[in-house]
Amino acid sequence: MQPIQAEACELEPDYRDKTKAGGGKMRSWSTLPLGERAILLTCPDASPLGSGNRTAAAAGRIAAANLPWVIETVPAYDSIAVYLDLKLLLGGIPLTESEAESMMERAADQLARLAESEREETAKPEREVTIPVVYGGESGPDLLSSAQRSGLTERQFIERHSSARYEVAMIGFTPGFPYLRGLPVELAQPRHDNPRLRVPAGSIGIAGGQTGIYPVASPGGWRLIGRTPMRLFRPESDEPFPIRPGDAVRFVPVESESEVAWLDSNRNSDSDSKHGDRKARQREPEGEPSLAVLRPGLQTTVQDLGRSEGWQAFGVSAGGAMDADSLRVANRLVGNEDGAAGLELTLSGGEYQVLQDTLIALTGADLGATVESEGRVGSESEAESLPLNRPVLLRQGSIVRFRGAASGCRAYLAAAGGIAVEPMLGSRSTDLRAGIGGVEGRALRTGDLLRLGKPSKAAEVLIGKLRKDASPEAAWHSVNEQASPGHSSPKPTVLRVLEGSGWHRFSEEARRAFFESEYKVGTESDRMGLRLSGAELTVSRKEEILSHGVCAGAIQVPASGQPILLAQGCQPTGGYPIIAHVAAADLGIVAQLRPGDVVSFEAVGLGEALSVYREKEERLSRLAAGIKLKWFS
Numbered sequence: 001m002q003p004i005q006a007e008a009c010e011l012e013p014d015y016r017d018k019t020k021a022g023g024g025k026m027r028s029w030s031t032l033p034l035g036e037r038a039i040l041l042t043c044p045d046a047s048p049l050g051s052g053n054r055t056a057a058a059a060g061r062i063a064a065a066n067l068p069w070v071i072e073t074v075p076a077y078d079s080i081a082v083y084l085d086l087k088l089l090l091g092g093i094p095l096t097e098s099e100a101e102s103m104m105e106r107a108a109d110q111l112a113r114l115a116e117s118e119r120e121e122t123a124k125p126e127r128e129v130t131i132p133v134v135y136g137g138e139s140g141p142d143l144l145s146s147a148q149r150s151g152l153t154e155r156q157f158i159e160r161h162s163s164a165r166y167e168v169a170m171i172g173f174t175p176g177f178p179y180l181r182g183l184p185v186e187l188a189q190p191r192h193d194n195p196r197l198r199v200p201a202g203s204i205g206i207a208g209g210q211t212g213i214y215p216v217a218s219p220g221g222w223r224l225i226g227r228t229p230m231r232l233f234r235p236e237s238d239e240p241f242p243i244r245p246g247d248a249v250r251f252v253p254v255e256s257e258s259e260v261a262w263l264d265s266n267r268n269s270d271s272d273s274k275h276g277d278r279k280a281r282q283r284e285p286e287g288e289p290s291l292a293v294l295r296p297g298l299q300t301t302v303q304d305l306g307r308s309e310g311w312q313a314f315g316v317s318a319g320g321a322m323d324a325d326s327l328r329v330a331n332r333l334v335g336n337e338d339g340a341a342g343l344e345l346t347l348s349g350g351e352y353q354v355l356q357d358t359l360i361a362l363t364g365a366d367l368g369a370t371v372e373s374e375g376r377v378g379s380e381s382e383a384e385s386l387p388l389n390r391p392v393l394l395r396q397g398s399i400v401r402f403r404g405a406a407s408g409c410r411a412y413l414a415a416a417g418g419i420a421v422e423p424m425l426g427s428r429s430t431d432l433r434a435g436i437g438g439v440e441g442r443a444l445r446t447g448d449l450l451r452l453g454k455p456s457k458a459a460e461v462l463i464g465k466l467r468k469d470a471s472p473e474a475a476w477h478s479v480n481e482q483a484s485p486g487h488s489s490p491k492p493t494v495l496r497v498l499e500g501s502g503w504h505r506f507s508e509e510a511r512r513a514f515f516e517s518e519y520k521v522g523t524e525s526d527r528m529g530l531r532l533s534g535a536e537l538t539v540s541r542k543e544e545i546l547s548h549g550v551c552a553g554a555i556q557v558p559a560s561g562q563p564i565l566l567a568q569g570c571q572p573t574g575g576y577p578i579i580a581h582v583a584a585a586d587l588g589i590v591a592q593l594r595p596g597d598v599v600s601f602e603a604v605g606l607g608e609a610l611s612v613y614r615e616k617e618e619r620l621s622r623l624a625a626g627i628k629l630k631w632f633s
Contacts, residue, residue, distance in 0.1 A: 029058070029115045031108035032501055034081060035581030036609045038551050039108045040501055041080045041115050053167050053181075055080055056246030058115035059313070065114050069107065072310045074549035074572050075245045076170040077179070081549020081572075082111055083312070086584070086613060095614070097607030104606060128248040131213070131228050133162070133204055135253055139227035146189050146206065146223050158253055160184050161225065166211065166249040171241070172547060172573035175315045175434045176215035176233035178243045179547075183211045195221030202228045204251070213243075216435070229257040235424050235436045241314045289449035290358045290415065296445055297350030297402060301430035302419050302438035303327065303412075304341040309426040312549070312572035319429045319437075322410055322527060322568045322591035325620060326364035330414035332627045333361035333391050333483060335459030340418030341428035343444075345411045347594065349402025350444070354394045359416040359455065359463050362388050365408025365592055372399045373475035384475065390482040391631060393466035398475035408592040416463065417453035431569070432527070458632035483627055492518060492598040495586050498609055500555060502545070502577030510537040514579060515601055519563065523595045527569030529556075530593060536561035539577055547575040553582035553590070565590060583609040585616045 032040045043054055059075040062082060069089035074081040089107060090100060135158045136143040147157035166180035173179075189206040196219060199205070203214040205222025214220060215232035234240050243249065293300075305327070306320020321327040321344055328338045349367040362369055369386035374397030386392060386400065394400065402411070421428050421438055430438030439448055455463065470477035503511070519534035537557045550556070554566045556576035565582065566574070567590065582590060583604060593599065604612075 029112045031112050033104065033108070033498070033606060034501060034549070034551060034578075035498055035553050035584065036104070036606060036613065037084055037086060037553075037584050038549065039082045039084065039104075039111060040548060041082065041108075041112060042548075043078055043115070053169060053246045055170075056168070056244075059245070061117065062111055062114045063310075067110075070111075071308050072312055074170075074313045076172070076548045076573055077181075077546045079546070079548040080115065081551075083318075083549075083551065086610070087617060090610065090614060095611075097605070097611050100610040100614075101605070101607035104610065126246075126248055127244070128250065129243050131204075131230055131249060131251050132254045132257075133226040133228050133251045134255070134257060135161075135204075135226040140204070140225040142189075142223040143225040146187075146225055149189060150186050152186070157187065157225070161187055161211070162251045162253050166251075168243055168245050168247045168249060169210070170547065170573065171243070171245055171313060171315045172571060173315060174214070174216055174218050174233075174571075175235075175311075175436075176241050176243065177315050178212055178232070178247075178249070180211045180213075180249055181209075183209055185209065187211075189223040191221040192223070195219055199224065200227060202230065202232075204228060226251075233434075235434075240311075240425060245313060287420070287451050288356065290354070290356050290452045291450040292353040292355055293350065293444050293446055293448040293450070294353055294399070295351035296443060296448070297345055297348045299346040300350055300444045301344050301432070301442075302341050302421055302444075303344040303429045304418075304427055305339045306429055306568070307425055307427040311425050315572060316425060316434060316436075317431055317528075317569050317571055318551070319431050319527075319569050320427065321412065321429075323364050323412065323588045324568075325588045325616070326410075326591075327412045327414065328620065329389070329483060329623065329627075330361045330363040330412045331418070332624050333363070333389070333631075334359050334414050334416040335456040335462065335632050336414060336416065336418050340414065340453070341421060342412050342414040342419060345402065345413065347409060348404045349411060349413075351402070352400045354396055354398045354400065355449075356396050357463065357467065358394045358452070359391055359459055359466070360394055361391050361414050362386060362411055363414075364411040366406045367411045368403030368406050369411075370401050370403065371475045372401075373473060374398060386476065387478060387482060390478050391462060391466075392476055392478040393463060393470065394476050395470070395474065405594065409594040410591055415452050416455035416459040420451040420453045433569070433571075456632075458628075462631055479631060481630065483623060492600060493589060493593065494600050494602050495589065496583040496604045496609065496612070497555070497580040497601045498583065498604060498606060500578035500580045501548070502539075502557075503579060505539045505541075505545075505577045506557075506579055507538055507540045510539070511579075513537065514563075515603060518598050518600045521593050521595050521597045521599065525567075525593075525595060527567055529567050529570055530565040530590065532563045532565060532599070534562070537563060537579060545575050545577060547573045550574040550578070553584065553587055554578045555580045555582065567591070583612060585609070585612040 029041050029043050034040050055075040059073040059080045062073050069085050071083040071085050147154045164182050166182040168178045169181045170179050188209045191207045199214045199220040201217045203224045204226040205224050207222040303321040306318045331340045370383040371386050372383050424436045435441035466477045513535040517535035519532035522531035524531045552568045556564045558576050
């Protein structure tokens with residue numbers, strides 16, 4: 001765990017008039033907090049479906065400023081979501097709630113000024129990307145009906161679609177999916193009432209007044225008029241995304257994919273797999289495996305702290321461990337850095353064989369872990385319970401089993417050296433939707449072999465000590481004390497929330513019901529979000545909402561009126577109104593909610609949310625220092 005900075009980052013002076021830029025000019029960019037971890041900048045003049053992409057240019061100016069507390073930016077139609085590093089923004093100096101809130105306001109004002117300033121030195125030559133398209137037939141099953149709806153022949157429809165010059169307004173939905181503005185008005189089409197369960201990779205679609213390209217096979221409700229053989233998501237490449245926000249795009253009709261020989265390896269596969277033969281491109285880590293998967297459990301994936309190198313602007317989820325604090329503690333207990341990759345085990349953890357002596361730690365939910373030594377497997381009387389929240393040396397040949405969740409939902413298994421898988425887009429985390437990271441972009445399967453990195457010197461010393469103290473016949477050995485992460489929540493769970501970006505869209509009755517009601521976590525919940533059932537929440541008036549950047553903790557309300565609490569694996573943009581944001585300090589509690597659990601919500605202000613976040617980070621910092629002093633010094 002990195003120590004909290006000694007002082008807060010320096011910000012520009014506090015400008016109290018948020019509506020004017022320098023010289024008395026009215027400011028066109030407004031700001032709104034997205035919880036306490038992001039700021040949304042909105043420019044109504046950005047012309048959502050017209051020409052001129054101000055948002056991509058403004059996002060570029062913010063990125064070029066290299067503000068240390070800005071993690072990344074996600075431009076959309078008329079907005080930019082700016083994601084913040086709160087530890088760097090707030091620093092380690094004591095701040096009152098009002099001082100912390102004032103610092104956030106100053107940060108928002110500084111971002112708005114950067115977005116407003118149109119400096120020539122930041123202007124870049126416009127890129128134009130040419131996309132070959134096979135229109136109609138099996139490649140575009142909706143072309144004929146779309147042309148008839150527009151009063152055109154298929155040829156006329158193709159000519160008008162391919163003669164227009166488009167601009168990438170935003171990228172979202174799935175990695176590399178470009179939302180293109182510039183569609184001729186006569187080509188606009190309604191979405192399908194019943195979306196297809198699977199749209200082939202490379203499909204060109206139309207929905208409303210926009211057109212776009214499906215980079216990977218996925219469900220979708222757009223009208224499909226053609227398909228490109230060009231791959232728009234290449235995670236193994238130095239340039240994973242050939243199309244960027246702000247690019248110009250032109251479509252070129254071709255009779256068949258064989259005409260486009262120049263694509264070579266950047267061609268969508270005939271099998272429509274997400275990225276072709278991923279296994280062939282992913283290097284095997286060196287060394288002998290340490291763990292063998294005998295039974296993977298419900299869903300076990302490799303996770304670290306997620307992707308934070310700007311990939312959300314290309315539709316890639318930040319992802320990472322659902323309960324990041326539990327993973328951080330587990331890593332510290334085995335001498336790793338916070339961001340080392342470990343296993344996230346959900347509800348039922350599975351069964352694993354230890355292939356060589358391995359130092360591990362279990363944190364998070366109690367999934368009933370037991371261990372048996374080699375030669376005694378199968379005897380219930382021989383199984384011993386594995387303790388949580390302490391370093392444990394597992395001996396070669398032992399079998400680790402998880403009986404199932406006694407409490408909570410997700411446990412974390414860290415091993416000294418970290419799980420050694422190839423990083424993809426700056427992280428080892430598994431993104432199941434994108435099919436990247438971890439072991440071939442998927443959950444673990446029976447037969448998988450897991451290798452580890454080299455343990456730290458301090459971990460090697462502890463391993464030697466535990467090995468020396470252990471009985472030769474023992475399946476495991478541990479220290480006598482355990483760390484106390486303090487991760488608990490009363491039942492029913494009460495989550496602290498801030499007003500969301502769409503708070504004003506909901507009726508007074510809906511707002512009251514949100515805080516007075518209890519909601520049950522549904523069985524369809526996953527790493528992308530928790531589906532909640534309870535009092536129906538209605539908006540004051542129904543209107544189309546432009547998608548903008550979102551983050552974990554946002555509580556979206558679709559047309560059904562039943563909230564969806566976005567989780568760590570959520571997509572980077574969303575178009576449903578957001579009634580509230582769960583405070584960042586409570587996201588670990590969200591990760592441990594399981595189907596059937598009941599939650600309610602308590603309103604807090606921005607200052608209070610920032611204060612409890614700082615308290616949590618200080619508590620984790622003290623815990624990390626204690627672990628190092630007790631076992632690794």
